[in-house]
Amino acid sequence: MRPVVATIDTDALRHNLAKAQTCRPEANILAVIKANAYGHGAVACAKALSDADAFAVASIEEAEVLFNHGVTKRIVLLAGFFEESELALIFHRQWIPVIHTEQQIQLLHCWFQKNPEKSCDIFLKIDTGMHRLGVPLEKFAEWHAKILAIPNIKQCTLMTHFACADELENKTIELQLQCFESLTKQLDNPCSLANSALVMSDVSFRDNWIRPGIMLYGASPFKNGNAQIEGLEPVMTLSSAIIACRVVNAGEQVGYGGDWQAKRQSVIATVAMGYGDGYPRHVPTGTPVIIRNQRCPIVGRVSMDFITVDVTDCPHAAVGDEVIFWGKELPTDEIATQSKTIAYELLTGISQRVRYVYK
Ligand SMILES: Cc1ncc(COP(=O)(O)O)c(C=O)c1O
Structure with missing residues (x-):
């Protein structure tokens, strides 16, 4: 699944x-x-x-x-x-x-x-x-x-x-x-x-x-607000998992258009998530996700089904690890700012193929 x-x-x-x-x-x-x-x-x-x-x-x-x-x-x-x-x-x-x-x-x-x-x-x-x-x-x-x-x-x-x-x-x-x-x-x-x-x-x-x-x-209603300081609790955690890992050498490119080029030998994790799920396509390289309680940067273009993440500095990252795109530790508002939109748009944009779990 x-x-x-x-x-x-x-x-x-x-x-x-x-x-x-x-x-x-x-x-x-x-x-x-x-x-x-x-x-x-x-x-x-x-x-x-x-x-x-x-x-x-x-x-x-x-x-x-x-x-x-x-x-x-x-x-x-x-x-x-x-x-x-x-x-x-x-x-x-x-x-x-x-x-x-x-x-x-x-x-x-x-x-x-x-x-x-x-x-x-x-x-x-x-x-x-x-x-x-x-x-x-x-x-x-x-x-x-x-x-x-x-x-x-x-x-x-x-x-x-x-x-x-x-x-x-x-x-x-x-x-x-x-x-x-x-x-x-x-x-x-x-x-x-x-x-x-x-x-x-x-x-x-x-x-x-x-x-x-x-x-x-649980998102802030204010421009540049901070939901946590405002006493709100994020309701949605959007997550997926690493489905492949590879080493790329310095100078090699990653993803559509070859937009990102490794400056050093790097470990790239490919995660099952994309704009087909509602994750914003326009986030820049460097936008964080959380793997093993650590922020790791997205690199290269977000595609329909996959996102590539530089896990070189997260040495134990491996296939099967959970990847969090927003939630309690990573506010939707922060990702919205990165993608020049508002949390409203990100949250309402989750697509039908995403599975919902209520707890
Ligand atoms: C008429 C009206 N009232 C209330 C709301 C809720 O606004 P907010 O999500 O900013 O609390 C909306 C949302 O768009 C609205 O259209």
Whole structure:
């Protein structure tokens, strides 16, 4: 069996959930488990996160997977619905759509006229400055009045999302908060504002439903953050094994394009892992992996199925040894920085051929 494994530590997941609750003790937790729980396996994570108050996903397809596996908590659909045909299932299952366009309100209005016995809760997203989704500020009063005019909508939670929460010193956070507060302070609707970065910040605001995502998985929500110092525990360990070792002489090249050339006689370990598993192709030579508790550098190009590692300074390295690509001793954030991306992308990018083990 190919030795590539993503080991998921469900205790760490629960630890991180508890951390979110400690940061915002008054708030309900809407745990964000979209994109297969950021690559960790949505069903297993939903079950492990039984202390969360509700779950957030990106589509009815993601919600249906949870439902089919017996997850009964309420589910918020972060992009609402994409077509009218989804509404029957959404309200049958009592899922909560995020409403972000006027057309969606119109569709709700028509649907409830045809189905007056049904009811639902919604989230209404307000665009306070991210300019991606949500009601524009100047339209808020009008849209809100339209929602109030649909008696079947029982509760409307007002939400917004922050563009630069990963940089707490960024002025747009305060501007977006002020904007949200000025629109909503006269209303007694529940609110939902904070993603992980704001959950962990000491910025104060009224928030009934925090929406932590990345922090649950143990990666830092902050630019140049350090998850360990921030009290988070990495949930995923991505590992494989050495499947071949060879000696190359000084001047010999390794891998596609011959990008790396040995400066000395070197021992090269070939590991079963590649971009076909979701490991980033763009990591530079020198990016570390862990073998026998020791950091060893990747050399040459990452290929689809294999990675080559210089183990010359790890003398006992041998075929069969475990190789860790990220996990507790090697933060995903560090590998993300090496590959000029973010931990979110690495974690969600784990491919289907990787075996998952839950502990
Ligand atoms: C609307 C919304 N809320 C919350 C989150 C969670 O964000 P984070 O993973 O940074 O905590 C996301 C993630 O993309 C999101 O789109």
